Amino acid sequence: xxxxxxxxxxxxxxxxxxxxxxxxxxxxxxxxxxxxxxxxxxxxxxxxxxxxxxxxxxxxxxxxxxxxxxxxxxxxxxxxxxxxxxxxxxxxxxxxxxxxxxxxxxxxxxxxxxxxxxxxxxxxxxxxxxxxxxxxxxxxxxxxxxxxxxxxxxxxxxxxxxxxxxxxxxxxxxxxxxxxxxxxxxxxxxxxxxxxxxxxxxxxxxxxxxxxxxxxxxxxxxxxxxxxxxxxxxxxxxxxxxxxxxxxxxxxxxxxxxxxxxxxxxxxxxxxxxxxxxxxxxxxxxxxxxxxxxxxxxxxxxxxxxxxxxxxxxxxxxxxxxxxxxxxxxxxxxxxxxxxxxxxxxxxxxxxxxxxxxxxxxxxxxxxxxxxxxxxxxxxxxxxxxxxxxxxxxxxxxxxxxxxxxxxxxxxxxxxxxxxxxxxxxxxxxxxxxxxxxxxxxxxxxxxxxxxxxxxxxxxxxxxxxxxxxxxxxxxxxxxxxxxxxxxxxxxxxxxxxxxxxxxxxxxxxxxxxxxxxxxxxxxxxxxxxxxxx
Amino acid sequence: xxxxxxxxxxxxxxxxxxxxxxxxxxxxxxxxxxxxxxxxxxxxxxxxxxxxxxxxxxxxxxxxxxxxxxxxxxxxxxxxxxxxxxxxxxxxxxxxxxxxxxxxxxxxxxxxxxxxxxxxxxxxxxxxxxxxxxxxxxxxxxxxxxxxxxxxxxxxxxxxxxxxxxxxxxxxxxxxxxxxxxxxxxxxxxxxxxxxxxxxxxxxxxxxxxxxxxxxxxxxxxxxxxxxxxxxxxxxxxxxxxxxxxxxxxxxxxxxxxxxxxxxxxxxxxxxxxxxxxxxxxxxxxxxxxxxxxxxxxxxxxxxxxxxxxxxxxxxxxxxxxxxxxxxxxxxxxxxxxxxxxxxxxxxxxxxxxxxxxxxxxxxxxxxxxxxxxxxxxxxxxxxxxxxxxxxxxxxxxxxx
Numbered sequence: 021x022x023x024x025x026x027x028x029x030x031x032x033x034x035x036x037x038x039x040x041x042x043x044x045x046x047x048x049x050x051x052x053x054x055x056x057x058x059x060x061x062x063x064x065x066x067x068x069x070x071x072x073x074x075x076x077x078x079x080x081x082x083x084x085x086x087x088x089x090x091x092x093x094x095x096x097x098x099x100x101x102x103x104x105x106x107x108x109x110x111x112x113x114x115x116x117x118x119x120x121x122x123x124x125x126x127x128x129x130x131x132x133x134x135x136x137x138x139x140x141x142x143x144x145x146x147x148x149x150x151x152x153x154x155x156x157x158x159x160x161x162x163x164x165x166x167x168x169x170x171x172x173x174x175x176x177x178x179x180x181x182x183x184x185x186x187x188x189x190x191x192x193x194x195x196x197x198x199x200x201x202x203x204x205x206x207x208x209x210x211x212x213x214x215x216x217x218x219x220x221x222x223x224x225x226x227x228x229x230x231x232x233x234x235x236x237x238x239x240x241x242x243x244x245x246x247x248x249x250x251x252x253x254x255x256x257x258x259x260x261x262x263x264x265x266x267x268x269x270x271x272x273x274x275x276x277x278x279x280x281x282x283x284x285x286x287x288x289x290x291x292x293x294x295x296x297x298x299x300x301x302x303x304x305x306x307x308x309x310x311x312x313x314x315x316x317x318x319x320x321x322x323x324x325x326x327x328x329x330x331x332x333x334x335x336x337x338x339x340x341x342x343x344x345x346x347x348x349x350x351x352x353x354x355x356x357x358x359x360x361x362x363x364x365x366x367x368x369x370x371x372x373x374x375x376x377x378x379x380x381x382x383x384x385x386x387x388x389x390x391x392x393x394x395x396x397x398x399x400x401x402x403x404x405x406x407x408x409x410x411x412x413x414x415x416x417x418x419x420x421x422x423x424x425x426x427x428x429x430x431x432x433x434x435x436x437x438x439x440x441x442x443x444x445x446x447x448x449x450x451x452x453x454x455x456x457x458x459x460x461x462x463x464x465x466x467x468x469x470x471x472x473x474x475x476x477x478x479x480x481x482x483x484x485x486x487x488x489x490x491x492x493x494x495x496x497x498x499x500x501x502x503x504x505x506x507x508x509x510x511x512x513x514x515x516x517x518x519x520x521x522x523x524x525x526x527x528x529x530x531x532x533x534x535x536x537x538x539x540x541x542x543x544x545x546x547x548x549x550x551x552x553x554x
Numbered sequence: 555x556x557x558x559x560x561x562x563x564x565x566x567x568x569x570x571x572x573x574x575x576x577x578x579x580x581x582x583x584x585x586x587x588x589x590x591x592x593x594x595x596x597x598x599x600x601x602x603x604x605x606x607x608x609x610x611x612x613x614x615x616x617x618x619x620x621x622x623x624x625x626x627x628x629x630x631x632x633x634x635x636x637x638x639x640x641x642x643x644x645x646x647x648x649x650x651x652x653x654x655x656x657x658x659x660x661x662x663x664x665x666x667x668x669x670x671x672x673x674x675x676x677x678x679x680x681x682x683x684x685x686x687x688x689x690x691x692x693x694x695x696x697x698x699x700x701x702x703x704x705x706x707x708x709x710x711x712x713x714x715x716x717x718x719x720x721x722x723x724x725x726x727x728x729x730x731x732x733x734x735x736x737x738x739x740x741x742x743x744x745x746x747x748x749x750x751x752x753x754x755x756x757x758x759x760x761x762x763x764x765x766x767x768x769x770x771x772x773x774x775x776x777x778x779x780x781x782x783x784x785x786x787x788x789x790x791x792x793x794x795x796x797x798x799x800x801x802x803x804x805x806x807x808x809x810x811x812x813x814x815x816x817x818x819x820x821x822x823x824x825x826x827x828x829x830x831x832x833x834x835x836x837x838x839x840x841x842x843x844x845x846x847x848x849x850x851x852x853x854x855x856x857x858x859x860x861x862x863x864x865x866x867x868x869x870x871x872x873x874x875x876x877x878x879x880x881x882x883x884x885x886x887x888x889x890x891x892x893x894x895x896x897x898x899x900x901x902x903x904x905x906x907x908x909x910x911x912x913x914x915x916x917x918x919x920x921x922x923x924x925x926x927x928x929x930x931x932x933x934x935x936x937x938x939x940x941x942x943x944x945x946x947x948x949x950x951x952x953x954x955x
Contacts, residue, residue: 112560118567120568122569122592123565123566123567123568125592126570130565133702134690136686137688140684140814141687144814144816151816151817188660188818362561364561364562
């Protein structure tokens, strides 16, 4: 079969790129190794009556421009903001992040009047940085070494925006991009629990501790999303994260695209430095002069491309690109709503993200365990029960808990990720939660446990890194994934990258996919109308 | 270690009742509440029009308890306050109040408010936005104590031409000798009340400060005495009309605090706000002084001006044009003034408009006439603030009405 374009991997970025290309009139096919689309944005039912968001679990970063351009709401996507959140400490108290601004202020004052003021300063500082960075998401990162007019004008655009921040804020931006989240928060807050609550966004998915430089940027990465223009807000995709990729798949098919599931890639077919198509594991060969890989950069070029086709410096760049999986996930079916010792019954903050922490040091110690090749004895968990507002994922009165766990190593120092270790890992997490919720354990009906190794094996993310590579400054912008190859093109003509290994990085954002499609269409001489102005 | 404690109660959700809430409920026939720093504050109780005219004709009560209040006390209190604000606080005598602004290091206004000086070493700051951290930062290295007393002090604004007579009826001996911006201590129905001759209406009036435990007792005494003096409880909307007439600026409406702006160029300097008279560049170091020295020599890049507009439709949210074509600014507050019978507004104008160019300015007013919108270009001209001036505001002793 011959196509105009082949997309490898039906994750949200592959689907996004595919949608834009099909809409531009290209005869496009997606090949996917699993028998369902979605990559890390999936909703699967593993026990009757319950649906899990098996990997990614909350939505904020998905660019509104993409939702609109691909008509995802028409194809079934609903994003519902959730309210609140809280951290419980070991002394029986909590800090509740209240959605109502005045209630939040009262809650901050309950812990520290200074932190109430500090929160306002902090929120403004982060918002300023978000406003600076947001327009860069749907733009191709300029190559500073290039003299092409486009690169120069894009560099000038960034410089102009940077300069527009003013002297004080320029200094702040550089600090923000390089500091640790712990030191950053020390400038604004004094209450350990409040700092720990906020710091979570700086370490989620990242093989760094809260005192490691670069973690402030990771926090920013998690804040620059929005729900209906409310910047920093997070929501649930109704029906789980799979409803995002299901809507994308329908949008793609409505534009004439073809999806082949259960069709894993064997290798890219490359002749004379040009891509000619793909050879599938089942022996089929599909031909196209344009092939776009949604897989991470190591899978794409080390596992599925013959090294002799690639320049040595590029291969080196790919090999040194850091993944370092550090996260695990538990999905749990619950027979009812758990109660929390410290929380008043039906407290609205229980509908948000819950954590169990005393202070920053506890997160740092959790990180220390990971460095030693162990899962954290007292892990950072991001615990949500979406079924409090999403009626589609569990039977009435029953609940689904999504539990993201930081940190878990890809390789254990002692032993393998076998069933026994996986169970012990889950037990560590469950017993931590059970210390704050006495009925949690007995409500468990079914559980899915995913270690970084499982995430790699089942989802295809190298070392289980949820961002397709660490989000540190050395691997961002024109350095993502490899200097000189940050504009979605590879050394092989016609072979492009569109996964989270490329600018602007991970999270269910869709921006890499949209940006890659724009570059592909530009190379093919298409008049580019993405439906939004970047 | 298991968390075994009992549940920790939730903080108050939604609008919080203030110290006068029980009484306000009884008067609030419109059930119209607004959010003032998280407190339930009445926007209108009966009819805006009659509440407004009570300010200019009789007496009015307005709950100002939600104002942020900070006590600054100690041997270095004067030095700290003087470092905070741009006015020279060494000149503020005990028993006096001063309207002040304070700036950040770039000379951008953080907030405005009133400084009460109770003694050599005791000050209180009243303002709209929380300032605790800002004050603590400024007090570094000084022998001073700063505490948030917002919840420890209830406040009532008693404003209007009969307000002095009303207080005299309550037996407040000597209240008539209290000069504008003066403070004195009295007892009302047995409760200690600190009274300052201050307000947000530009009229004769007082602000009464008391222990929240005494709030209802004082309220009841005032309302009882007010029956003979035409006293009316008012909401925010009536006060808003009076404050525009009186020439007062409102944070978050006419200007934004440098602490809260996202876009750095949205903050404003005292010179842009026309508050040059509040800046004492000749006093020793204070926050923003160096930047203000520079700014004082430059033409402000824009200016908040008072304008009067032809015809009678208020210019809410209007854009301002030069020669009807070039957009040069925008209106922040607008009002048909029922007392002055003038169509008045505050507007930001970009330089040179409102400074060296003051003619041929127009505001674009959208009028809705039975659903249909009409656009009207109305000529406007720069005028002086305040719009409303009356000798009774400052007369000492004040007349009975």
